[in-house]
Amino acid sequence: MLLSEPKQTIASLDVDAQYGFTPACPQELPVPQGEDIVTELNHQAQFAQYRIGTKDAHSPSALWVANAQAPVLSPIEGKHMDVRWPVHCVPGTKGFQLIQGLPHPAEYDFFVWKGIEPDMHPYGACFHDLNETLSTGLIEFLHSKHIKVVIVGGLATDYCVKNTVLQLLKAGFRVIVNLAACRGLNGDTTQAALTLMRQCGATIISASQTLIQDAEEVYA
Numbered sequence: 001m002l003l004s005e006p007k008q009t010i011a012s013l014d015v016d017a018q019y020g021f022t023p024a025c026p027q028e029l030p031v032p033q034g035e036d037i038v039t040e041l042n043h044q045a046q047f048a049q050y051r052i053g054t055k056d057a058h059s060p061s062a063l064w065v066a067n068a069q070a071p072v073l074s075p076i077e078g079k080h081m082d083v084r085w086p087v088h089c090v091p092g093t094k095g096f097q098l099i100q101g102l103p104h105p106a107e108y109d110f111f112v113w114k115g116i117e118p119d120m121h122p123y124g125a126c127f128h129d130l131n132e133t134l135s136t137g138l139i140e141f142l143h144s145k146h147i148k149v150v151i152v153g154g155l156a157t158d159y160c161v162k163n164t165v166l167q168l169l170k171a172g173f174r175v176i177v178n179l180a181a182c183r184g185l186n187g188d189t190t191q192a193a194l195t196l197m198r199q200c201g202a203t204i205i206s207a208s209q210t211l212i213q214d215a216e217e218v219y220a
Contacts (some may be wrong), residue, residue: 007047011050012044012052012097012101013054016056016089018056019154022034023035035099043208044197055111056091058121063119073085080117081120124167151177153178162193179194
């Protein structure tokens with residue numbers, strides 16, 4: 001049974017479901033079909049007591065921004081950066097906005113903005129730094145609400161979703177990854193991410209419809 005815990009101990013997490021990761025912003029990081037996850041994110045939230053969201057919030061002049069001499073995914077030296085990326089998810093732009101159909105950030109129970117510093121490019125939602133020492137407060141929020149299970153969806157599967165899931169697993173939560181609420185940047189790295197998440201203890205489901213029978217049994 002996937003949902004053996006009461007609803008009060010379940011949270012739903014929308015990871016970086018922003019236009020900057022959809023074809024609506026082709027110059028940023030357009031994830032194929034990235035805009036198609038909204039219905040599933042909204043549906044999985046119905047199984048949870050708390051809904052959490054995250055956003056990338058990057059400077060257009062961040063030190064990790066790619067250029068002609070240093071292309072996308074080329075390594076970069078820095079304590080809190082690893083590779084270069086295009087400019088994306090800049091506050092005040094369309095790419096920063098949550099995809100239409102999702103709640104306003106103020107309507108979530110907890111919200112994380114990450115990557116604000118120009119020399120820091122984290123992926124996971126639980127820490128501001130790559131060394132995972134500076135907490136965003138997400139883990140502490142979940143513990144304060146006595147959460148045991150987190151249902152995760154968002155963008156992109158092979159980067160921010162993967163790292164967030166691994167951080168939550170390390171923190172002791174049971175994590176369910178909803179594939180219908182995720183999309184990946186690259187087929188190979190997405191498959192590798194799914195394999196790693198499974199190996200580390202995550203449960204992978206095809207869609208939130210899988211949770212309905214469990215919910216009927218647990219919440220009856």
